[in-house]
Amino acid sequence: MASIYIETFGCQMNEADSQYIANRASASGYAVTADAAQATVVVLNTCTVRDNAEKRAYGRMAHFKALKAANPSVKIVVCGCLAEQDRDRMQGKAPYVDAVFGTRDLARLGDALAEWHDAFAEDDEDLTEQRLLVDPLGGRGDCVGDAFAHVRAFVNVQRGCSYYCTYCIVPHVRGRFDNRPIGDILAECRRAIERGAREITLVGQTVNAYAEPASGADFADLLVAVAALDGLDRLTFLTSHPKDYTAKLAATMGALPQLNPRFHLPVQCGSDPILRRMNRKYTVANYRDKIALFRETCPDWALTTDLIVAFPGESDDDFEATLALCDEIGFAQAFMFVYSPRRGTPAALWDQIAPEIGNERLRRLAAVVDRHVRAWHERKRGTVVRALVQGPSRKDPAKIAAKTIDNVTVIAPLGSFSQAELAVRPWIDVRVDEAFTWGCAGELLATAERYDGAARRVDARATIDLIALR
Numbered sequence: 001m002a003s004i005y006i007e008t009f010g011c012q013m014n015e016a017d018s019q020y021i022a023n024r025a026s027a028s029g030y031a032v033t034a035d036a037a038q039a040t041v042v043v044l045n046t047c048t049v050r051d052n053a054e055k056r057a058y059g060r061m062a063h064f065k066a067l068k069a070a071n072p073s074v075k076i077v078v079c080g081c082l083a084e085q086d087r088d089r090m091q092g093k094a095p096y097v098d099a100v101f102g103t104r105d106l107a108r109l110g111d112a113l114a115e116w117h118d119a120f121a122e123d124d125e126d127l128t129e130q131r132l133l134v135d136p137l138g139g140r141g142d143c144v145g146d147a148f149a150h151v152r153a154f155v156n157v158q159r160g161c162s163y164y165c166t167y168c169i170v171p172h173v174r175g176r177f178d179n180r181p182i183g184d185i186l187a188e189c190r191r192a193i194e195r196g197a198r199e200i201t202l203v204g205q206t207v208n209a210y211a212e213p214a215s216g217a218d219f220a221d222l223l224v225a226v227a228a229l230d231g232l233d234r235l236t237f238l239t240s241h242p243k244d245y246t247a248k249l250a251a252t253m254g255a256l257p258q259l260n261p262r263f264h265l266p267v268q269c270g271s272d273p274i275l276r277r278m279n280r281k282y283t284v285a286n287y288r289d290k291i292a293l294f295r296e297t298c299p300d301w302a303l304t305t306d307l308i309v310a311f312p313g314e315s316d317d318d319f320e321a322t323l324a325l326c327d328e329i330g331f332a333q334a335f336m337f338v339y340s341p342r343r344g345t346p347a348a349l350w351d352q353i354a355p356e357i358g359n360e361r362l363r364r365l366a367a368v369v370d371r372h373v374r375a376w377h378e379r380k381r382g383t384v385v386r387a388l389v390q391g392p393s394r395k396d397p398a399k400i401a402a403k404t405i406d407n408v409t410v411i412a413p414l415g416s417f418s419q420a421e422l423a424v425r426p427w428i429d430v431r432v433d434e435a436f437t438w439g440c441a442g443e444l445l446a447t448a449e450r451y452d453g454a455a456r457r458v459d460a461r462a463t464i465d466l467i468a469l470r
């Protein structure tokens with residue numbers, strides 16, 4: 001039988017694209033496999049946002065070459081941002097790759113899968129024998145339907161970005177803003193809800209710059225439309241730009257009860273000269289104003305961010321300003337990086353800061369950020385939180401991992417609950433006993449089918465409403 005293996009690098013846009021590829025493949029009769037050695041088509045969905053991601057992608061391609069050597073009918077496919085960026089030189093660097101699809105070619109990839117499908121059915125027996133010759137490849141395929149795959153859906157609302165931050169490769173490989181019509185987005189959300197999604201994440205590189213091509217409806221209008229869908233438990237979105245956080249959007253966020261109380265608003269750094277060099281289009285004072293607006297309309301929400309240290313030209317004073325801003329705002333979570341030059345972007349041509357300085361700055365920043373993250377988690381200790389199941393804990397399969405609606409990881413022993421029960425009742429009530437920087441741990445008390453639904457306790461499986469305890 002034709003089967004597809006998909007390995008994904010990078011952001012949630014890529015995860016959503018991989019889900020699209022998996023759906024198209026399944027519709028054409030492929031099985032989605034977690035093991036590359038069992039696949040007739042191997043897809044690598046790549047990222048170029050950091051040098052490391054690019055190196056890893058080429059490393060994985062080299063691994064997959066062995067599959068091709070064992071059976072030339074196996075198709076190796078590369079898509080995503082690296083495919084867009086290196087389309088011309090990939091043939092030279094990885095000649096065994098059969099097809100390269102850029103970020104705007106996913107529909108063509110889906111069509112190619114359908115075309116290839118029948119040929120694989122005939123080759124199947126040969127493949128099985130030759131696979132035995134291949135050394136273990138490592139890695140685990142994405143989009144393989146596990147018991148909880150249906151509970152979350154990522155829906156792309158927009159491709160590309162027109163803002164050209166001087167460090168970012170995205171506009172160069174994904175192109176300028178290309179917003180989907182609201183009708184298409186709503187139709188995809190409805191399909192996800194029908195498949196059992198409890199939570200939908202609207203994703204875009206600059207999601208709050210969304211503007212519907214035909215009507216001009218903005219992101220706040222889109223949120224209202226999606227939140228009104230029947231059967232939707234929770235709604236959230238990633239990633240926003242401070243420039244496009246308007247009073248209208250702030251008011252809409254505060255007024256929609258379906259929205260998860262978590263807002264991701266990248267600040268990147270706390271120094272105006274560096275923000276200018278980054279072409280971020282706001283000042284520290286602008287960012288503070290946006291946060292004041294946010295706190296006014298969404299007082300109990302978690303605020304999370306992205307930060308870059310050692311950007312070209314960042315002085316000790318610039319970095320200290322970033323530390324001070326992070327301490328002042330107290331983010332509930334932050335993704336922190338040492339600047340990584342990307343070929344084809346302006347900042348890659350500027351004088352670079354030594355890696356040891358970047359690493360030291362990252363360490364100092366993490367110490368400040370982690371203190372606030374831990375404090376956010378400590379607030380949950382002793383309370384009962386309702387969280388959406390993710391799956392068995394990677395470190396201990398006897399425990400279940402879940403995310404609260406403000407995006408905090410919680411872990412609890414499964415106890416007498418079965419995975420089958422959690423697949424149907426994926427909201428879990430956990431009493432938080434411990435708080436860490438990575439999240440919280442506690443005891444699983446009950447499950448619920450819907451976010452606002454009645455809880456079923458572990459002891460008698462009696463239906464008791466635990467919401468009041470939260």
Ligand code: SF4
Nearest residue numbers: 161163164165168205
């Ligand atoms: S806003 Fe800047 S960092 Fe974000 S995708 Fe656009 S260019 Fe890249």
